[in-house]
Amino acid sequence: MADDILRIRTPIGIDYTWSSGPGSVVYMRGLENGKLIGRRCPDCELVYFPPRNGICPRCGVLLAAEVEVGPRGTITTFCVVNVPFLGQTIKIPYVAATILLDGADIGMQHLIQECEAADVRMGMRVEPVWKDKSEWTPSLENILYYKPTGEPDADFDVYARHL
Amino acid sequence: MALHRCAVVGVGQTNHTACRGDVSIAGLVREAVDRALLDANMTLADIDAIVIGKAPDMLEGVMMPELWLTDSLAASGKPLFRVHTAGSVGGSTAIVAAQHVMSGLHKRVLTIAFEKQSDGNAMWALSVPLPFSMPVHAGAGGYFSPIVRSYIRRSGAPSHIGAMVAVKDRTNALKNPYAHLHEDHWTLEKAMESPMLWDPIRFVETCPSSDGAIALVLASEDVADKMPGKKAWVHSTAMRSEPTMFAGRNQVSPRAGEMCAEDVFRKAGITDPLKQIDAVEMYVPFSWFEPMWLENLGFAPKDQGWRFVEDGVTEMTGALPVNASGGVLSSNPIGASGMLRFGEAALQVMGKAGEHQIDGARTALGHAYGGGSQFFAMWVVGSEKN
Amino acid sequence: MRDVAIVAYIEGQNTSATTLSPVEMIVPVVHEVLKRANVQRSDIDFWCHGSCDYMTGQPFSFVSAVDALGAWPPIMESHVEMDGAWALYEAWVKIQTGEANTALVFGNGKSSAGDMNRALTLQLDPYVVAPLWPGFRSLEAMGARAAIDAGTVTERQMADVVSRSLRDAADNPNVLAYGYRDADELLDEPMTANPLRAHDCPAMADGVAAIIITTADRALEMCDRPAWIRGIDHRIDFQNLGLRDLSRSNSAALASFHAGVTKDKVDVAELHATYSHHEIILAQSMGIDRSTTRMMPSGGALVANPLMAAGLARFGQAARQIFKGNADRAVAHAAQGACLQQNIVAVLEGN
Numbered sequence: 001m002a003d004d005i006l007r008i009r010t011p012i013g014i015d016y017t018w019s020s021g022p023g024s025v026v027y028m029r030g031l032e033n034g035k036l037i038g039r040r041c042p043d044c045e046l047v048y049f050p051p052r053n054g055i056c057p058r059c060g061v062l063l064a065a066e067v068e069v070g071p072r073g074t075i076t077t078f079c080v081v082n083v084p085f086l087g088q089t090i091k092i093p094y095v096a097a098t099i100l101l102d103g104a105d106i107g108m109q110h111l112i113q114e115c116e117a118a119d120v121r122m123g124m125r126v127e128p129v130w131k132d133k134s135e136w137t138p139s140l141e142n143i144l145y146y147k148p149t150g151e152p153d154a155d156f157d158v159y160a161r162h163l
Numbered sequence: 164m165a166l167h168r169c170a171v172v173g174v175g176q177t178n179h180t181a182c183r184g185d186v187s188i189a190g191l192v193r194e195a196v197d198r199a200l201l202d203a204n205m206t207l208a209d210i211d212a213i214v215i216g217k218a219p220d221m222l223e224g225v226m227m228p229e230l231w232l233t234d235s236l237a238a239s240g241k242p243l244f245r246v247h248t249a250g251s252v253g254g255s256t257a258i259v260a261a262q263h264v265m266s267g268l269h270k271r272v273l274t275i276a277f278e279k280q281s282d283g284n285a286m287w288a289l290s291v292p293l294p295f296s297m298p299v300h301a302g303a304g305g306y307f308s309p310i311v312r313s314y315i316r317r318s319g320a321p322s323h324i325g326a327m328v329a330v331k332d333r334t335n336a337l338k339n340p341y342a343h344l345h346e347d348h349w350t351l352e353k354a355m356e357s358p359m360l361w362d363p364i365r366f367v368e369t370c371p372s373s374d375g376a377i378a379l380v381l382a383s384e385d386v387a388d389k390m391p392g393k394k395a396w397v398h399s400t401a402m403r404s405e406p407t408m409f410a411g412r413n414q415v416s417p418r419a420g421e422m423c424a425e426d427v428f429r430k431a432g433i434t435d436p437l438k439q440i441d442a443v444e445m446y447v448p449f450s451w452f453e454p455m456w457l458e459n460l461g462f463a464p465k466d467q468g469w470r471f472v473e474d475g476v477t478e479m480t481g482a483l484p485v486n487a488s489g490g491v492l493s494s495n496p497i498g499a500s501g502m503l504r505f506g507e508a509a510l511q512v513m514g515k516a517g518e519h520q521i522d523g524a525r526t527a528l529g530h531a532y533g534g535g536s537q538f539f540a541m542w543v544v545g546s547e548k549n
Numbered sequence: 550m551r552d553v554a555i556v557a558y559i560e561g562q563n564t565s566a567t568t569l570s571p572v573e574m575i576v577p578v579v580h581e582v583l584k585r586a587n588v589q590r591s592d593i594d595f596w597c598h599g600s601c602d603y604m605t606g607q608p609f610s611f612v613s614a615v616d617a618l619g620a621w622p623p624i625m626e627s628h629v630e631m632d633g634a635w636a637l638y639e640a641w642v643k644i645q646t647g648e649a650n651t652a653l654v655f656g657n658g659k660s661s662a663g664d665m666n667r668a669l670t671l672q673l674d675p676y677v678v679a680p681l682w683p684g685f686r687s688l689e690a691m692g693a694r695a696a697i698d699a700g701t702v703t704e705r706q707m708a709d710v711v712s713r714s715l716r717d718a719a720d721n722p723n724v725l726a727y728g729y730r731d732a733d734e735l736l737d738e739p740m741t742a743n744p745l746r747a748h749d750c751p752a753m754a755d756g757v758a759a760i761i762i763t764t765a766d767r768a769l770e771m772c773d774r775p776a777w778i779r780g781i782d783h784r785i786d787f788q789n790l791g792l793r794d795l796s797r798s799n800s801a802a803l804a805s806f807h808a809g810v811t812k813d814k815v816d817v818a819e820l821h822a823t824y825s826h827h828e829i830i831l832a833q834s835m836g837i838d839r840s841t842t843r844m845m846p847s848g849g850a851l852v853a854n855p856l857m858a859a860g861l862a863r864f865g866q867a868a869r870q871i872f873k874g875n876a877d878r879a880v881a882h883a884a885q886g887a888c889l890q891q892n893i894v895a896v897l898e899g900n
């Protein structure tokens with residue numbers, strides 16, 4: 001009997017509404033239309049993609065000008081994932097990479113496909129593969145994954161300060 | 164710098180394990196508390212104030228659990244304070260508690276950190292989908308692995324360094340009866356064969372997920388002086404934070420960590436940390452973070468931290484023993500892990516670390532970090548007054 | 550103890566449901582409070598933040614708040630999973646150690662993100678109480694019932710509190726409820742959680758509050774009439790309602806005693822009374838005479854209750870009364886937990 005009452009399960013459910021805020025609207029509207037829109041900090045002049053919360057965390061000021069970035073970019077660093085993960089639909093091993101989009105000053109995370117995991121390199125040039133236009137929503141998931149462009153790798157010095 | 168001295172006069176921790184199904188959250192906390200109080204030869208009635216830390220409430224599904232824990236801590240009528248600074252919370256909590264003494268406000272302060280991961284669903288609690296990111300990380304390992312890759316690329320470290328740290332910490336843990344993992348079969352060769360979970364991070368190079376708690380009793384100088392047992396005097400404390408991600412951020416060696424170390428050493432009068440620090444309890448949830456933090460903390464020159472590992476400097480018998488307790492790699496009750504580092508550093512200078520005691524340790528560093536390597540908390544403790 | 554004063558207070562716009570992200574809510578308030586004290590970010594030695602993950606529905610939600618601070622070069626910073634008033638307390642303790650002189654503290658909350666009546670229930674014993682989902686309002690109604698039955702609170706007193714709060718709120722542009730309604734009219738309203746009527750419950754808000762505190766050597770540079778913190782203390786009670794006399798608040802009484810509230814006359818009190826009966830219970834427990842003390846000139850938390858910021862807002866509103874010369878001695882108070890479980894009290898003085 002005692003064993004039966006040692007633990008109980010009490011499921012918890014609360015629904016939340018999450019506001020991304022006006023600072024990120026251009027970014028999400030951009031994704032909805034197949035464009036990657038970042039924003040420039042008026043103080044340090046660096047370009048953020050995504051413009052998370054519409055703010056430059058380094059300067060603590062609201063981001064200003066909209067800047068279209070990418071679509072191509074450079075893999076700065078990456079992880080080869082071999083762990084089956086809750087809800088994961090991607091076949092392992094797969095590569096989760098930090099990609100510095102052309103024209104952006106901060107990397108973002110995405111998948112690398114159409115390439116063996118073992119062939120992915122730091123400095124590799126990649127481009128996005130989009131979902132069918134009919135499926136686009138205001139989400140980064142409109143991009144299925146990035147794939148190699150075949151261009152020569154970027155020099156380490158070019159992206160070293162983004163690591 | 165601080166106006167009043169503070170000493171650790173009691174340390175208590177639970178056995179750390181994947182699931183402490185035999186106790187409630189309150190029971191787990193009391194186990195650590197009762198041991199700390201016994202160590203300090205005090206009871207809860209002697210305690211003036213309590214400072215509690217844990218990382219995110221959603222891991223157990225209890226909002227601000229300290230409100231409920233008041234009952235089991237007999238804290239009614241006392242000041243009870245709750246800190247939350249992500250993974251560094253155990254360290255930050257000990258610091259806030261120490262400041263309750265260093266400010267002259269209180270004479271006997273109990274500080275507690277805990278996590279009971281088995282009571283909730285961490286995967287659920289930590290996976291809230293937001294439109295800013297693709298859900299590609301596959302956990303903390305996926306987040307930190309690219310940073311480790313950057314370190315390897317920058318420093319030219321060979322692939323076996325991570326495995327060496329893992330073998331060292333798992334071997335050290337055999338001397339720590341409270342450690343979650345007691346695995347006596349690890350050799351460097353075997354560790355190198357451990358599967359790459361988040362390449363370049365191997366399975367053996369990752370921390371477990373644990374239930375566990377730790378409590379410290381802190382006392383003012385007049386109280387500590389009257390106590391017969393050994394104490395760990397808090398020589399200095401420091402905290403620094405920086406944003407998670409901003410353009411041009413050095414994620415391998417965050418500036419906040421460097422500044423925090425400079426501050427904690429300066430305030431403790433330490434000019435040559437490698438010489439003056441006898442033991443380090445460092446927050447290393449993935450083994451590669453040991454060489455990375457050795458550089459970040461100023462023990463090793465830039466890009467040379469891995470050579471310390473390779474040369475055995477951080478072994479228990481080395482010049483700078485790191486994580487004699489087995490560290491986070493051997494026990495990781497998230498919210499408590501930082502305070503475990505602080506408490507294990509205290510045990511070393513109190514000479515009470517048991518089998519994993521570093522002979523003659525007089526000055527030790529406790530280190531914790533959290534978030535995306537952005538929150539840092541450290542203290543230097545010594546066997547003598549500062 | 551070092552002399553420390555509140556020198557600047559700013560609150561963000563309280564709204565019933567903002568579309569701003571938490572970071573976007575915080576940024577302008579931080580900028581404004583720095584401007585109000587006429588200082589730069591680099592003048593701030595220590596930053597401390599109060600917020601709660603279960604309010605936003607996101608683990609580690611406070612992490613992104615650091616983005617709002619311009620934390621570069623890195624800053625000395627901390628976070629409490631408590632109302633911002635306790636962030637002020639941590640900063641005050643830090644200043645007492647001599648390791649900081651000037652601190653910026655803030656609290657923020659987005660009550661509209663989820664069902665707070667439900668979420669707050671998760672504070673209760675997770676094994677035997679929380680699974681019953683009692684609802685937070687129901688717990689407060691039990692507290693009110695206990696006080697009424699004990700004879701320490703009457704329904705008419707509660708209605709008087711509401712009437713006065715709504716009237717004062719008319720002079721405060723940053724509220725969600727105001728109006729001119731007398732007690733009789735209020736008492737005709739139906740019960741929502743007997744003995745509570747809708748107006749006895751707080752107007753939940755999304756909001757931010759930020760305060761700068763500093764030591765004696767700089768206070769007068771930042772503020773013409775600083776609000777000196779002459780005493781500050783916080784205490785907690787058992788959570789289990791069966792272990793407490795809900796008609797009073799022991800922890801508020803203790804904190805009040807240690808903060809020195811009754812040592813002298815109290816000109817103004819800003820108490821974090823989120824339900825109308827709280828004000829009466831708190832005043833009795835804390836030794837505040839409501840007939841001679843100006844209660845909640847801002848309208849209090851009944852008319853705008855931004856969770857995790859509302860307590861710090863009481864400190865800010867009390868300080869404002871000192872800044873403006875309306876009071877020489879003010880009491881600020883914040884509470885959290887069910888039925889006034891945890892209380893922090895400060896005495897602020899102009900001289």
Ligand SMILES: [Zn+2]
Pocket residue numbers: 041042043044045046056057058059060
């Ligand atoms: Zn900037």
